[in-house]
Amino acid sequence: MLRIEHFTKTYGPKTAVDDLSLRIAPGEIYGFIGHNGAGKTTTLKAACGVLPFDEGEIYVDGHSIKSDPIACKRVLAYVPDNPDLYEFLTGIQYLSFVADVYGVSKADRQRRIQEYGEMLGMTDDLTLPISDCSHGMKQKVALIGALIHAPRLILMDEPFVGLDPVASHQLKNVMHRHCEQGGAIFFSTHVLEVAEKLCHKVAIIKNGRLIASGEMEAVRGQASLEQVFLELEGQS
Amino acid sequence: MIRALMYVRFRALMAAMFRQNRTTKKRSGGMTALLIFCYIYLGAAVVGASVLLFSFLAEPYHALGLDWLYFALAGLMALALALIGSVFSTQSQLYDAKDNERLLAMPIPPRAILFSRMAPLLVMNLVFAGIVLIPAMAVYAALVHFSLWALICQILILLGVTALAQAAACLLGWLLHLLLAKINKSVASLLFVVLFLAVYYYAFSQSERVLDALSTGGEALAGTLKTWAWPLYAMGRGSLGEAGYLLGFLAVCAALFGLAWWFLSATFLGTVTMGPAVRRRKRLELSKLTVRAPRRAIASKELRRFLGTPVYFSNMGLGIVLMVVMTGAAALFQGRIWQMLSELGELADLVRPYFGLTIAAVLAFWISTMCVSVPSVSLEGKSLWILKSMPVSSRQVLLGKLENHVLLTAPLSAICGLILGVVFRCPAVDCLLAALSAGLGATLCGLLGMVAGLHWARFDYLSEAYPCKQSVAVLVNMFGMMGLPLVLGLVYGLWLSFLNPTVYLALCCGVYALLSMFFYRLLVTWGVKKWESL
Incomplete structure (x- = not known):
């Protein structure tokens, strides 16, 4: 579903991500962890076509994000760490706009808005201007917007930040269901307990370089993910 | 403390004036x-x-x-x-x-x-x-x-x-x-x-x-x-x-x-820290959702931004309001206008053939204040990721933004041109040419605005007032559109005054059309690349 090959991204003299390779198959929830500034957001942004990059290739569902970005973007959804949405729209206007751009039929968009709106407890708040919404409410609108076109790959940057416990629980359910239906999820997080319980696979990035990746059990062994992460970071 | 705050404030102002944006180098000397x-x-x-x-x-x-x-x-x-x-x-x-x-x-x-x-x-x-x-x-x-x-x-x-x-x-x-x-x-x-x-x-x-x-x-x-x-x-x-x-x-x-x-x-x-006004939640009526094509959806989103962003609306919308009000006033008080003109005697007869040209020039000045398209790129601000992550081509995004400008200003300008032509009793050809030049002028203003807005795009402003009224792009768009009728007027006055004013108005329409084609080409070639690099 997502294939990252020798991905390198530099900002001037600074190399943000260096020669990173990863493969995410359908049905997998893949966690991406690392310290602040390790290169997680850069990788996610490049994978969804928001950020151009220097070297390597990224394939989404077999299409290159460099040469065929539109085909890639049709099957993926991206949820950034900070839900900076269009403040001048209401939640429902934003969702309708996203559905228009993705070419979602009227019946499908009605059904999905209803379903995810109720699941995240947002249905009544969707008529409010986004400028009046709290951070968590904006995050929920961004999540519904990401799910409205039934993407096959979902890229999320810190998706649990700002969500209330009920919404976090519902999001985990959505993630499981998405993968059971053959979709894939690649998300970054600092909450190692969540990653440990939720993910099939995990990748750890340090200073732009991948230092560990694979099945969750294989990466953590007999220890906890937190212990492994701290060891790899040289903190324990 | 005050010194530190003042330092930051003036640094922000200086950066706004002399830097392209936070990631690139200093603005060039030119x-x-x-x-x-x-x-x-x-x-x-x-x-x-x-x-x-x-x-x-x-x-x-x-x-x-x-x-x-x-x-x-x-x-x-x-x-x-x-x-x-x-x-x-x-x-x-x-x-x-x-x-x-x-x-x-x-x-x-x-x-x-x-x-x-x-x-x-x-x-x-x-x-x-x-x-x-x-x-x-x-x-x-x-x-x-x-x-x-x-x-x-x-x-x-x-x-x-x-x-x-x-x-x-x-x-x-x-x-x-x-x-x-x-x-x-x-x-x-x-x-x-x-x-x-x-x-x-x-x-x-x-x-x-x-x-x-x-x-x-x-x-x-x-x-x-x-x-x-x-x-x-x-x-x-x-x-x-x-x-x-x-x-x-x-x-x-x-x-x-x-x-x-x-x-x-x-x-x-x-x-x-005053919170927003407490709004009553409306009932969510999903059956009323409308389905639009992607480009139409982008244009519609831009229109909502225009109507929903006070500083944007009050700066770029004022020209639209003034154009409607002034045209309405001219239609309403045409009796008084003609009375004033008749007081001019023979002079009125002398200037009458130039009414079409004058109307086109006046409209061109009003149009120069309707720079709706120019801040539309910078106003994406931190929500730029939305359009960038969507399966929509850069060309469609830019044309969607342009469409909002053109639909808002071009038909209105053309209608105002037509009404003013009728109020000033211009020949039918002059009325149509005044309307055409206004419509083309509004389109050109949108195209120039898009190109300037892309060239001087910035996303690190502290207030939306910057892209709407203080950026170089706005100045270039406004003065460019103001300068064009001035140049055309000077050319006529200095070298081409032997031409019939109607013929010259038609030539002006040609100039507007050619410039529009040039900027359209620039937008869909250079502009697309520039958008992708943002």
């Missing part, structure tokens, strides 16, 4: 020169108008012994200009700055934050007041007389007017902010601008009548002003060097500025 040229041009236009006006007033007022009234009027005009020029900036800089909450969370007294925000506004007001008062002083010195003491008094009066304008702008800005929080921001903002301009123009239209009345009864006027508008009287007298009045006027200015400062300091925290 661009900085262009920016400075645009500001100088704007300043020179106001200074020129002031010199012209005051050169008509100085000697007659001196002859009538009303020198004080001359300076009182100059001060009043300076105050009005500074107020018009700064009230909206004051509101957005004081209350809408994105770093307000961050600074309030730090151990900084609100009054210090307020001071750091007001200092650049004071400089701006000083410039506004200066471009009226300095020409008034210069003209008076050249045509009447001027002592060194009077010059010192004038400089002090200039400072007083600046403080007075800032005090008034602060209070009006505070009121505007409260108004914006309670009702639809864009409508409130536009209503405020229209009301402000209506009062200003009414006062201006009555000024001649009032001045006539004043000149015949100077003493009576002095008495009235002394009683009812003492600061104005004191400003006039103080400008001539009368120390008592000067001190009195400065004391009033200082007191009002202090009062405004105290009031804003006391209310700053509450006003900045």
Whole structure:
């Protein structure tokens, strides 16, 4: 579903991500962890076509994000760490706009808005201007917007930040269901307990370089993910 | 602490002027020169108008012994200009700055934050007041007389007017902010601008009548002003060097500025942290959702942004409102217009063939104030990721933004051209050509705006006022669209006046069409690449 090959991204003299390779198959929830500034957001942004990059290739569902970005973007959804949405729209206007751009039929968009709106407890708040919404409410609108076109790959940057416990629980359910239906999820997080319980696979990035990746059990062994992460970071 | 805040504030201003954006290098010397040229041009236009006006007033007022009234009027005009020029900036800089909450969370007294925000506004007001008062002083010195003491008094009066304008702008800005929080921001903002301009123009239209009345009864006027508008009287007298009045006027200015400062300091925290108006939730009616094509959806989203962003709507929408109002007024008062024209006698017959060209030129100037497309790229700001992550081509995004501009302005401009052509009884061909040139002009304005907006795109601004009114892109778009009819007019006047005006109007339409094609090509080639690199 997502294939990252020798991905390198530099900002001037600074190399943000260096020669990173990863493969995410359908049905997998893949966690991406690392310290602040390790290169997680850069990788996610490049994978969804928001950020151009220097070297390597990224394939989404077999299409290159460099040469065929539109085909890639049709099957993926991206949820950034900070839900900076269009403040001048209401939640429902934003969702309708996203559905228009993705070419979602009227019946499908009605059904999905209803379903995810109720699941995240947002249905009544969707008529409010986004400028009046709290951070968590904006995050929920961004999540519904990401799910409205039934993407096959979902890229999320810190998706649990700002969500209330009920919404976090519902999001985990959505993630499981998405993968059971053959979709894939690649998300970054600092909450190692969540990653440990939720993910099939995990990748750890340090200073732009991948230092560990694979099945969750294989990466953590007999220890906890937190212990492994701290060891790899040289903190324990 | 204040020094640190002021440093940050002026660094932000300098960065806005001399840097392309936070990631790239300094603005090139050429661009900085262009920016400075645009500001100088704007300043020179106001200074020129002031010199012209005051050169008509100085000697007659001196002859009538009303020198004080001359300076009182100059001060009043300076105050009005500074107020018009700064009230909206004051509101957005004081209350809408994105770093307000961050600074309030730090151990900084609100009054210090307020001071750091007001200092650049004071400089701006000083410039506004200066471009009226300095020409008034210069003209008076050249045509009447001027002592060194009077010059010192004038400089002090200039400072007083600046403080007075800032005090008034602060209070009006505070009121505007409260108004914006309670009702639809864009409508409130536009209503405020229209009301402000209506009062200003009414006062201006009555000024001649009032001045006539004043000149015949100077003493009576002095008495009235002394009683009812003492600061104005004191400003006039103080400008001539009368120390008592000067001190009195400065004391009033200082007191009002202090009062405004105290009031804003006391209310700053509450006003900045004031939550949005509690809105009643509407029922979600999913059956009413409409389905649009991607480009139409982008254009529609842009329209909602235009209508939902006060600073955007009040700056770029004012031209649209004025065009409709002026065309409506021309249609409504066409009898009076023709009566005035008939009073011109043979001259009216001489200029009549040029009505079509004149209408096209006037519309072109109005169109230059409708730069709807130019801030649309920068206004994406932090939500740029949305369009970038969507399966929509860069070309469609840019054309969607352009579509919003064209649909908002081109048909309206063309209809106004047609109505004005009919009001001024132009031949049918001239009416159609005036309409065509207006429609093409509006389209060209949108295309130039898109290209300029892409070239000078910035996403690191603190207030939306920057991309809407302070960026180089807006200046280039506005002056470019203003300069084109000027150039075409000069070419006609200097070299092509032998041509029939209708033929020349058709040629102008051709020029607009060719330029539109050029900028369209530029937009879908260079523009697409530029968008992708943002």
